[in-house]
Amino acid sequence: MRSLRGLRKLQGLRLYALACGTVSLTIVFTIIATLFLQSLPVLMAENTNLMGTHWNPGKGQFGILPMLFGSLFVMSIAVAVAFPLGLLAAIYIAETRSSKLRRVLKSFLELLAGIPSIVYGLIGVAYLNIWVADLFDLQSGRVILTAGILLGIMILPTFLTLTEDAISAVPVKFRENAKSLGLYRHEVFFSIILPQAKTGIAGAGLLALGRALGETMAVMLVIGSLDRLPKPLLNPLSSGQTITSKLGREVPESAFGSVHFSALVFMSLIIVCITVTLTIVSRYLFRKTGADV
Amino acid sequence: MSRTFNIRYAKERGFAFIMRLSLLICAGILTFLLVSIFVKGIGAISLEFLFTSAREFGRSGGIIYQLLGSLLMVLVAILIVVPVAVGTSLFQYAFNTKKGIAYLLEQSLYALNAIPSITYGIFGLIFFVNVLNTGISWFVGSIILAIMMLPTVTLSTYQAMTAIPKIYQENAAALGLKKSQIIRRVTLPQSLQGIVTGSLIGLARAIGETAPIMFIATAFSGVSVPRSLAEPVSTLPTHILELAQQSTDPQALQNAWGASLVLILLVSAFSLLALFARSYLRRQGRK
Numbered sequence: 239m240r241s242l243r244g245l246r247k248l249q250g251l252r253l254y255a256l257a258c259g260t261v262s263l264t265i266v267f268t269i270i271a272t273l274f275l276q277s278l279p280v281l282m283a284e285n286t287n288l289m290g291t292h293w294n295p296g297k298g299q300f301g302i303l304p305m306l307f308g309s310l311f312v313m314s315i316a317v318a319v320a321f322p323l324g325l326l327a328a329i330y331i332a333e334t335r336s337s338k339l340r341r342v343l344k345s346f347l348e349l350l351a352g353i354p355s356i357v358y359g360l361i362g363v364a365y366l367n368i369w370v371a372d373l374f375d376l377q378s379g380r381v382i383l384t385a386g387i388l389l390g391i392m393i394l395p396t397f398l399t400l401t402e403d404a405i406s407a408v409p410v411k412f413r414e415n416a417k418s419l420g421l422y423r424h425e426v427f428f429s430i431i432l433p434q435a436k437t438g439i440a441g442a443g444l445l446a447l448g449r450a451l452g453e454t455m456a457v458m459l460v461i462g463s464l465d466r467l468p469k470p471l472l473n474p475l476s477s478g479q480t481i482t483s484k485l486g487r488e489v490p491e492s493a494f495g496s497v498h499f500s501a502l503v504f505m506s507l508i509i510v511c512i513t514v515t516l517t518i519v520s521r522y523l524f525r526k527t528g529a530d531v
Numbered sequence: 532m533s534r535t536f537n538i539r540y541a542k543e544r545g546f547a548f549i550m551r552l553s554l555l556i557c558a559g560i561l562t563f564l565l566v567s568i569f570v571k572g573i574g575a576i577s578l579e580f581l582f583t584s585a586r587e588f589g590r591s592g593g594i595i596y597q598l599l600g601s602l603l604m605v606l607v608a609i610l611i612v613v614p615v616a617v618g619t620s621l622f623q624y625a626f627n628t629k630k631g632i633a634y635l636l637e638q639s640l641y642a643l644n645a646i647p648s649i650t651y652g653i654f655g656l657i658f659f660v661n662v663l664n665t666g667i668s669w670f671v672g673s674i675i676l677a678i679m680m681l682p683t684v685t686l687s688t689y690q691a692m693t694a695i696p697k698i699y700q701e702n703a704a705a706l707g708l709k710k711s712q713i714i715r716r717v718t719l720p721q722s723l724q725g726i727v728t729g730s731l732i733g734l735a736r737a738i739g740e741t742a743p744i745m746f747i748a749t750a751f752s753g754v755s756v757p758r759s760l761a762e763p764v765s766t767l768p769t770h771i772l773e774l775a776q777q778s779t780d781p782q783a784l785q786n787a788w789g790a791s792l793v794l795i796l797l798v799s800a801f802s803l804l805a806l807f808a809r810s811y812l813r814r815q816g817r818k
Binding site: 245247248250251252254255256257258259261262263265266267268269272275276292322324325326327329330331346347348349350352353354355356357359360361363364365389394395398422423424425427448451452453454455459485486490494495502503506509511513514516517518520521 | 537539540542543545546547548549550551552554556557558560564565567568571585614615616617618619621622623625626628632635637638639640641642643644645646647648649650651652653654656657658661678681685709710714735736738739740741742745746768771772775776778783787788791794795798799802
């Protein structure tokens, strides 16, 4: 009798756990299926020029190229700002091997990584865009460059800590051996540390890329929201639009079920595919190094 | 001989120099961020700012309803997510024997973590607001934030479960405890620190989110405490967003800084609590 009750309790627990597992597993598929279903109308509609450069919902033209280009452009600027700075600073922190300095810096960086993106947006609006406007003598500082720099600053703490972890994970004895051979710091780094830490660093980079692509609020406030390709194409001082800033601005204005709404959902699906792929690849790289994220 | 030595030495000096320089630049930027938020925010914060409602579209008055709205939404979200997260990690830890399903579940949790926050907003808008026809509602916002927190809380709980020493289970089994008793008496209490830390970290992230809730759960002005599940609230992040868009108005900007500082203090409070909870509960668990 007693054992029967125990068994029933176990069955209850098992059912509860199974239900929760199912829910967790289905959420991500529900999200992707929903996005896909809602993207269908624009994929089926004719003459939408989906891969064109003109976005004009009134005329039924939904060229997503300016937004896609804007996202990639802003991301590249962010990477150009964050990666060299973050990598060099991470080497310095990791190689200094002062555990006190490391701990202080690490907690400081975690605090910064926790700052909500809207606050970065506020900083962009209040300072950065004015500085950019003054520096380049522009009428408005709400340009691609501002968004890129702001995004670079946003991903810097995350990239720095993860890179530092990857570099610190290389065993001390390699460093000691190399140093005892009389190698200088840059030689130790480039010939000993880098070959071992590079997958971890690449993983950190991809994760930061994913963050940069998916970031909405800060970019939306400073990019100027202009749905055209910059002229000339690589001019960072013109206003632009990223996929996420477009979504933030236009989703509230579009009617649910319209082709316009569907085009926006389609862009969101593209971004999801890219960021999920980046994360899965970076997970694979981290696993290869054995680092724990 | 001496020539090559000099080149190597120069490279060493150069490398050391640019490393120091980058660290200095990083530290400079990041210190500037914190200091400017703090200095600007302190000027705006007063008891009146914290405890009165917003007036003139946020230009004057305080943030009491935004503060309450933010807290209400994330606290309800955590109530929704904890049972699901604990069940999921229990499933993964104690009941699931299929490697394939375990792998799929883990990957889909990481995928969930990777989805950009604005996409959650769009998903909520399609699935809840339009298909299920809930309208703009703070409760839908809580559900969406709960989904966003799910990976954090689940992975943290699961890690705590796998960290329980094998000997605890073996001892419990040797004493004749049934599997359900082991789960309730050993697994769950021992993984409490993972649940609590994961929840606090999830809270710290969720309270600062703007993009997932701005389409589905919030309204800007004229909102007080909601009387039903289907009413919008106003939150700190969406309030800052509105004020930042009126950035030419110094009064609005001032209030935006105040709200930002309050938000950051909340985020830091949750993170610090997570840190303390981890070390305190870990010590308790090992007693």
